[in-house]
Amino acid sequence: MELKMSVPRPVPPARSTYRHGDLRRALLEAGVELARSGGPEAVVLREATRRAGVVPNAAYRHFASRQALLQAVRAAALAAVATAMEAELAAQRTDGDPAEAARAAVRAIGTGYLRFAQTETGLFRTAFGAPVDVEDAPPEAKSGQSGLNPFELLGAALDQLVAAGALPPERRPGAEFLAWSAVHGLALLIIDGPLRGMPREQTDALGQQLLDMVEKGL
Amino acid sequence: MELKMSVPRPVPPARSTYRHGDLRRALLEAGVELARSGGPEAVVLREATRRAGVVPNAAYRHFASRQALLQAVRAAALAAVATAMEAELAAQRTDGDPAEAARAAVRAIGTGYLRFAQTETGLFRTAFGAPVDVEDAPPEAKSGQSGLNPFELLGAALDQLVAAGALPPERRPGAEFLAWSAVHGLALLIIDGPLRGMPREQTDALGQQLLDMVEKGL
DNA sequence: TGTACATCAGTGAACGCGCGTTCACTGATGTAC
DNA sequence: TGTACATCAGTGAACGCGCGTTCACTGATGTAC
Numbered sequence: 461m462e463l464k465m466s467v468p469r470p471v472p473p474a475r476s477t478y479r480h481g482d483l484r485r486a487l488l489e490a491g492v493e494l495a496r497s498g499g500p501e502a503v504v505l506r507e508a509t510r511r512a513g514v515v516p517n518a519a520y521r522h523f524a525s526r527q528a529l530l531q532a533v534r535a536a537a538l539a540a541v542a543t544a545m546e547a548e549l550a551a552q553r554t555d556g557d558p559a560e561a562a563r564a565a566v567r568a569i570g571t572g573y574l575r576f577a578q579t580e581t582g583l584f585r586t587a588f589g590a591p592v593d594v595e596d597a598p599p600e601a602k603s604g605q606s607g608l609n610p611f612e613l614l615g616a617a618l619d620q621l622v623a624a625g626a627l628p629p630e631r632r633p634g635a636e637f638l639a640w641s642a643v644h645g646l647a648l649l650i651i652d653g654p655l656r657g658m659p660r661e662q663t664d665a666l667g668q669q670l671l672d673m674v675e676k677g678l
Numbered sequence: 679m680e681l682k683m684s685v686p687r688p689v690p691p692a693r694s695t696y697r698h699g700d701l702r703r704a705l706l707e708a709g710v711e712l713a714r715s716g717g718p719e720a721v722v723l724r725e726a727t728r729r730a731g732v733v734p735n736a737a738y739r740h741f742a743s744r745q746a747l748l749q750a751v752r753a754a755a756l757a758a759v760a761t762a763m764e765a766e767l768a769a770q771r772t773d774g775d776p777a778e779a780a781r782a783a784v785r786a787i788g789t790g791y792l793r794f795a796q797t798e799t800g801l802f803r804t805a806f807g808a809p810v811d812v813e814d815a816p817p818e819a820k821s822g823q824s825g826l827n828p829f830e831l832l833g834a835a836l837d838q839l840v841a842a843g844a845l846p847p848e849r850r851p852g853a854e855f856l857a858w859s860a861v862h863g864l865a866l867l868i869i870d871g872p873l874r875g876m877p878r879e880q881t882d883a884l885g886q887q888l889l890d891m892v893e894k895g896l
Numbered sequence: 897t898g899t900a901c902a903t904c905a906g907t908g909a910a911c912g913c914g915c916g917t918t919c920a921c922t923g924a925t926g927t928a929c
Numbered sequence: 930t931g932t933a934c935a936t937c938a939g940t941g942a943a944c945g946c947g948c949g950t951t952c953a954c955t956g957a958t959g960t961a962c
Contacts, residue, residue, distance in 0.1 A: 477957085478905080478906070478907095478955095478957055478958095479906075479956090479958080480905075480906075483906085504948075505949065506948065506949075514906070514907090515906065515907055515908075516948095516949085516950085517908090517949095517950075517951080517952095518905075518906050518907075520951090521904080521905055522905095525950085526948090526950090585808065588871065589808070589870075590717075590803065590807070611872065634887060637864070637873065637884055637888075638860075638864075638884075638887060638888050638891050640867065641861075641863035641867055641888055642856075642859055642860040642891075643863065644863035644871075645859035645860055645861065645863025645864070645865075645866070646855070646856075646859035646863070648862060648866065649855065649858065649862065652807070653806065653862075655855065666852060666856075669852060669856060670855075670859060672895070673856050673860075673891075673895030673896060674891065674895060675895075676894060676895040677891030677892060677893075677894040677896075678891060678895075696922095696923055696925095696938080696939070696940095697924065697925080697938060697939075698939075701938080701939085722914085722915075722916095723916065723917090724914075724915065724916075732938095732939070732940090733939065734915095735916095735917075735918080735919095735939085735940080735941090736938075736939050736940075738917080738918090739937080739938055739939070743916080743917085744915090744917090
């Protein structure tokens with residue numbers, strides 16, 4: 461009962477040269493596009509080569525295996541999350557009170573994370589989803605313009621909180637795991653879990669409630 | 679570079695009768711076993727029939743499709759989570775103070791959830807993992823001896839908290855989503871995420887910290 | 897500036913894989929008379 | 930109590946699928962002399 465939808469495929473670029481020019485990049489971009497619309501399982505090597513207008517095995521000049529391509533896509537997805545967080549952070553107005561500013565920063569981090577999960581679900585699942593293979597290491601992706609990954613961005617915001625005196629230093633260790641847990645969990649309940657399909661305003665409200673809880677609870 | 683490990687297969691039961699007797703149950707149990715050791719993707723119809731000592735298409739007498747089998751396995755996994763929570767709940771001593779008892783109940787729920795995630799990772803991922811197909815409905819699984827699913831168990835504990843005066847009633851709505859988010863997120867960071875491989879005492883400590891945060895933050 | 901040659905990006909053809917699923921069947925069971 | 934027959938659980942054989950990956954190749958590039 462599997463519907464076979466014949467999506468109109470992007471016409472392969474009809475290369476005139478024998479060499480592609482920048483195949484590695486093209487494959488990576490195709491991979492990211494696949495991940496964007498279908499999550500990590502959708503990153504299919506053959507499809508990436510099709511989109512790049514190249515024969516399947518050509519990929520092996522640039523990636524050792526499908527896993528290697530997926531790894532690169534994962535890193536890119538992680539960078540995208542970081543960028544989204546930084547954007548949210550930048551949108552924050554830093555008025556006077558440093559404690560207030562620090563709290564706002566933490567909230568921005570969380571909000572950016574949740575927003576990304578909802579608007580770029582495929583990439584989000586690619587960045588943070590279960591590793592397909594047990595033995596694939598997490599991608600070492602410094603990312604975003606700050607060069608920090610999402611986890612480090614959160615850490616920085618929490619440090620800011622401590623510096624502003626809004627979080628007792630003895631509560632700092634491990635705090636990123638607690639905050640991350642809460643936000644990550646909500647993101648998954650929304651995109652994959654029982655909250656799927658809940659209207660955006662409601663999930664946003666829930667997100668704010670959650671951030672309240674974290675703020676108070678830390 | 680894929681290792682092909684030849685796991686010693688459980689010898690099929692060598693049926694003497696033509697009829698199997700209880701194939702549906704056998705397939706379900708095989709499916710659960712597969713999920714236990716490999717998560718939802720490991721629930722492979724052909725493998726289940728192999729283990730039941732039956733030809734592949736025999737499965738179709740009892741399940742309309744692989745999806746249907748997986749759905750049944752999911753329901754069983756959900757029931758197992760509920761049972762684990764109830765066990766943790768039962769282990770709690772109910773001394774005098776009802777507020778204290780209610781708090782202990784909530785913690786027990788959370789602890790049971792986290793413990794299950796760590797000891798039965800495959801089943802946990804099957805119960806709560808991303809749906810393979812967009813259109814598969816969540817399994818309607820009343821479960822455990824109480825007949826409540828994990829979500830309902832949490833709800834009941836929170837109600838108890840309100841009844842004991844330990845949680846203002848106006849904070850009650852949506853509280854299960856917040857608490858669940860936190861615990862669910864931590865579970866995933868531990869089993870799939872950056873906390874993978876962290877020693878058990880540390881994850882347990884983190885779990886308790888997290889429950890502190892939830893308790894205070896709600 | 898011109899030619900020889902090493903380099904290596906992309907081609908063409910083919911594999912084996914295990915999966916879910918369909919078809920037409922056969923054998924055992926239990927029910928109606 | 931005995932027989933005919935409908936029911937339906939399990940069999941046997943086969944499909945098409947798209948995937949990742951390997952092999953031996955060919956064509957364009959750029960570098961050394």
